[in-house]
Amino acid sequence: MKLLEERILKDAAVRAGNVLKVDSFLNHQMDVKLFREMAEEWKRRFSGKKINKILTIEASGIGIAAIAAEVFDVPVVFAKKAKSINLDNDNYCTKIQSYTHVNMYDVIVSKKFLTKTDHVLIIDDFLANGCALMGLLELADKAGAVVEGIGIAIEKGFQKGGQEIRAKGIQLESLAIVEVMDDVTGEIVFR
Amino acid sequence: MKLLEERILKDAAVRAGNVLKVDSFLNHQMDVKLFREMAEEWKRRFSGKKINKILTIEASGIGIAAIAAEVFDVPVVFAKKAKSINLDNDNYCTKIQSYTHVNMYDVIVSKKFLTKTDHVLIIDDFLANGCALMGLLELADKAGAVVEGIGIAIEKGFQKGGQEIRAKGIQLESLAIVEVMDDVTGEIVFR
Numbered sequence: 086m087k088l089l090e091e092r093i094l095k096d097a098a099v100r101a102g103n104v105l106k107v108d109s110f111l112n113h114q115m116d117v118k119l120f121r122e123m124a125e126e127w128k129r130r131f132s133g134k135k136i137n138k139i140l141t142i143e144a145s146g147i148g149i150a151a152i153a154a155e156v157f158d159v160p161v162v163f164a165k166k167a168k169s170i171n172l173d174n175d176n177y178c179t180k181i182q183s184y185t186h187v188n189m190y191d192v193i194v195s196k197k198f199l200t201k202t203d204h205v206l207i208i209d210d211f212l213a214n215g216c217a218l219m220g221l222l223e224l225a226d227k228a229g230a231v232v233e234g235i236g237i238a239i240e241k242g243f244q245k246g247g248q249e250i251r252a253k254g255i256q257l258e259s260l261a262i263v264e265v266m267d268d269v270t271g272e273i274v275f276r
Numbered sequence: 277m278k279l280l281e282e283r284i285l286k287d288a289a290v291r292a293g294n295v296l297k298v299d300s301f302l303n304h305q306m307d308v309k310l311f312r313e314m315a316e317e318w319k320r321r322f323s324g325k326k327i328n329k330i331l332t333i334e335a336s337g338i339g340i341a342a343i344a345a346e347v348f349d350v351p352v353v354f355a356k357k358a359k360s361i362n363l364d365n366d367n368y369c370t371k372i373q374s375y376t377h378v379n380m381y382d383v384i385v386s387k388k389f390l391t392k393t394d395h396v397l398i399i400d401d402f403l404a405n406g407c408a409l410m411g412l413l414e415l416a417d418k419a420g421a422v423v424e425g426i427g428i429a430i431e432k433g434f435q436k437g438g439q440e441i442r443a444k445g446i447q448l449e450s451l452a453i454v455e456v457m458d459d460v461t462g463e464i465v466f467r
Contacts, residue, residue, distance in 0.1 A: 114353045114389040117345045143335035148342040148352065154308040155346075161339065162305045198305040 086126050086260040089238065090275050092119060093261055099268045103213075103241065111238060112145035112210050120149050123260055124156035127236040130258045131206060134233040138162060140205045140225065142192060142217055149238060150208040157206065162198045164224060167191040177227040181220035194224050201229030212237040212259060215246025222253075234258065241266075242276050277317050277451040280429065281466050283310060284452055290459040294404075294432065302429060303336035303401050311340050314451055315347035318427040321449045322397060325424040329353060331396045331416065333383060333408055340429060341399040348397065353389045355415060358382040368418040372411035385415050392420030403428040403450060406437025413444075425449065432457075433467050 098106040110116040139161040141150035147163050154161040167178070167190070176193040183190060199205070207221050218235060225232050232255060240247045240259035250257045262276040289297040301307040330352040332341035338354050345352040358369070358381070367384040374381060390396070398412050409426065416423050423446060431438045431450035441448045453467040 108386060109388065110351075113356065113386055114351050115342060115345070116351055117342055120342070121346070144338060144354070144356070147335060147338040148354070151306060151308055151311070151339040151342045152346070154306070155312070155343070160301075160305050160307055163335070163339070165304065165335070195299060195304055197300065 086123065088119070088122055089261045092116075093239070093263075094273060097273065099266045099271055099273060101268045103244075103266070104268075105239065105241070105263065105266060105273075107239065111149075115148045117148070117152055120152040121156070123149065123236075123238060124153040126260060127153060127206070127208075127258060128156050131234050131236070131256070134206070134256075135204050136206045136233050138199075138203050138205045138230075139208055140164065140194075140199065140221060140230075141208045142166075142221060145211075146209040149210055153206070153208050153236065161208075162194060164192045164194045164221060167193050177224045179220045179223045179227075182216045192220050192224070194228070196228065199224065199228040199230050203228065203230035204233050205230050206233055207235045208237075209235075210238045212240040212246045212250070212257075213244045215244075215249050218246065218250060222255075236260075239263065277314065279310070279313055280452045283307075284430070284454075285464060288464065290457045290462055290464060292459045294435075294457070295459075296430065296432070296454065296457060296464075298430065302340075306339045308339070308343055311343040312347070314340065314427075314429060315344040317451060318344060318397070318399075318449060319347050322425050322427070322447070325397070325447075326395050327397045327424050329390075329394045329396045329421075330399055331355065331385075331390065331412060331421075332399045333357075333412060336402075337400040340401055344397070344399050344427065352399075353385060355383045355385045355412060358384050368415045370411045370414045370418075373407045383411050383415070385419070387419065390415065390419040390421050394419070394421035395424050396421050397424055398426045399428075400426075401429045403431040403437045403441070403448075404435045406435075406440050409437065409441060413446075427451075430454065 234256040237259040265274040425447040428450040456465040
């Protein structure tokens with residue numbers, strides 16, 4: 086998506102450790118006008134898919150998913166990172182390996198809000214190694230929900246997540262795929 | 277706000293320990309159409325105020341704040357709960373006492389995205405003892421930003437937060453104020 090790529094080139098910074106800093110418009114300060122354009126783009130790319138719910142994960146996916154929910158005219162559910170394991174019969178639970186932090190954390194979604202009648206579109210801000218997405222796919226699988234597709238703002242194409250998701254036959258629509266980024270020169274190349 | 281009060285009476289559940297469960301439409305599954313109506317109501321109540329930014333805190337405030345940002349036509353910044361104290365010169369930081377969890381946690385906002393030129397509207401889903409709001413006010417104060425007002429979805433009127441905020445002279449607009457709630461009878465009475 087041209088608009089997002091141009092915004093990345095204009096406002097993103099590349100930091101050591103494969104960090105793409107987009108906190109001025111995507112995941113700390115949020116440009117909701119840009120989110121609206123992104124949501125319209127996903128709406129086009131997933132046209133024909135019967136989607137009745139958007140699924141995301143806290144925290145930085147929530148803003149994008151909320152705007153997308155307006156455009157798709159459906160509710161959104163966000164999976165919660167559980168600090169204390171509050172394992173009960175009311176929630177589906179999975180463990181996700183953190184990318185930036187090294188530890189594992191539990192992620193839960195209420196059984197009331199993800200069911201076998203649901204056809205979900207998963208939305209998130211970043212796709213790198215795919216751990217968060219794999220966790221969301223597992224939650225959907227446990228609920229018996231159908232995943233109609235995945236919409237990502239920025240995919241790091243040089244990490245394995247995108248390839249693994251596509252190998253599952255799931256329609257994955259990343260609006261910007263970074264192929265190369267260099268924290269010394271600041272260079273960013275899109276696929 | 278009639279629409280929100282009716283929705284609470286229809287879909288909320290009162291649980292022991294002063295817990296008002298509104299996870300079917302407000303803070304786990306999110307009804308973005310309702311959020312749009314709430315945002316339009318805040319827009320009316322804060323008409324005349326020059327607001328250039330919305331400030332909220334992760335996680336459950338983000339969805340409401342994102343929709344409100346569209347209605348106010350401004351960007352939104354969410355304060356981040358910091359797991360590991362990453363104290364540096366780039367962020368304002370404060371400590372907030374958790375209401376449901378007993379511990380303290382650090383909350384940060386980048387100095388780049390909250391400055392003395394900002395006139396912010398703070399948005400959050402709940403106001404009870406006011407600890408989260410006091411933390412956001414402290415961050416705004418450190419940044420030299422002007423807080424033009426605070427928009428809350430549900431205030432627990434029987435807890436001290438609302439009174440303390442109003443005593444500061446800040447315009448606080450809670451769209452539903454619960455005066456009494458009873459986890460045995462399920463009764464909910466609004467102010």
